[in-house]
Amino acid sequence: MGAQIRVYRQKISSTTSMRKIFKAMELIATSRIGKARTRVAASLPYANAITRAVSAVASQSEIDHPLTTEHTEVRRAAVLIMTSDRGLAGSYSASVLKQAESLLEMLRSEGKEVKSFLVGRKAQAYFDFRNRSYEKAWTGGTDAPEFATAREIGTALVDEFITGYEDGGVDEIHVVYMRFRSMVTQEPTVIRLLPLEVVEEETSNTSDLLPLYEYEPEPERVLDALLPRYIESRIFAALLQAAASELAARQRAMKSAGDNATELIKKYTRLRNTARQAEITQELSEIVAGADALSAS
């Protein structure tokens, strides 16, 4: 009987220390989430300015730029998958990977070859475990992405895109990431990065007509410089949203883990008390039985 009490005690103490960890992780995620959301907001002016400029250039001048023209035949596609570096974030990475899996399925069913680019150790582990090949993986710092990382990814993807199919290049590029809608809802999202679909924002406002720009130097060179930046800013925006989503998911997961731990502690405490009471009762009845036996003899 004593052994059973000891087991319950051990379980209670280990669950208590786990609960402390969950609580700490929840608090850390909560404190970082504000910062992550500020960074999302801080990147908006740049993204807006660049989107506006790209829309202006793309809408006026009928420039035949390699980045804007759709390849007539899409035979190979690249997919960039953004997951987290670390786990303990509930279904965060799993749902991104699920979304990515269905995108890959769709692309393959359309007869396209797929090249995968990964962000985050979870995606890398997922691909390694299944012995799938991927082109490149960027790991480290998914919960606080740097612009330099976005630039690196952007450069790699644009390079792939510019390279012709025959030389192993791709014809379109997709990104899968977790979009941050609010603290409680994040949804896995797929966007097509290239060929460019310039996102028109608030163009319904007629006073906000795009002006006829003069270019310096030539429009082609301006586009050359603008488009990679636009791609980078889209990727950076996606990375920042993914980071905010990761933290929100981790906070939620840790909160429910902490709650479950509390429940478990309660349950084990009850069981321990029952076991202790049973032991006392048994000892008592043994003593009584012993006394009875002595007095009877």
Place this chain on the structure above:
Amino acid sequence: MASAELEVEIVAADHFVWSGPATMVKARTSEGEIGILPGHSPVLALLGEGELAIQPVSGERIVVAVDSGFFSVDSNRVVIVADNATIGDSVSAGNR
């Protein structure tokens, strides 16, 4: 148009740098220097590495060090988009 002033906004990749009214902006493009006064025709140009100077309506001239980027001018609105931008010293934060 002559009475107007420029509405200047400087943004870097991951943060907002400065905005406010100004009477003149001097920037270095990839081709050479360009000065923008109120009423300038719309321009979209690439920034060269270097410093750009802004003369705010009130207060000291502001010098911002930028590396590559671009800027656009339309109807007295100047948007400077740089990959990295740091406001030079001797300038207090300006009116944010």
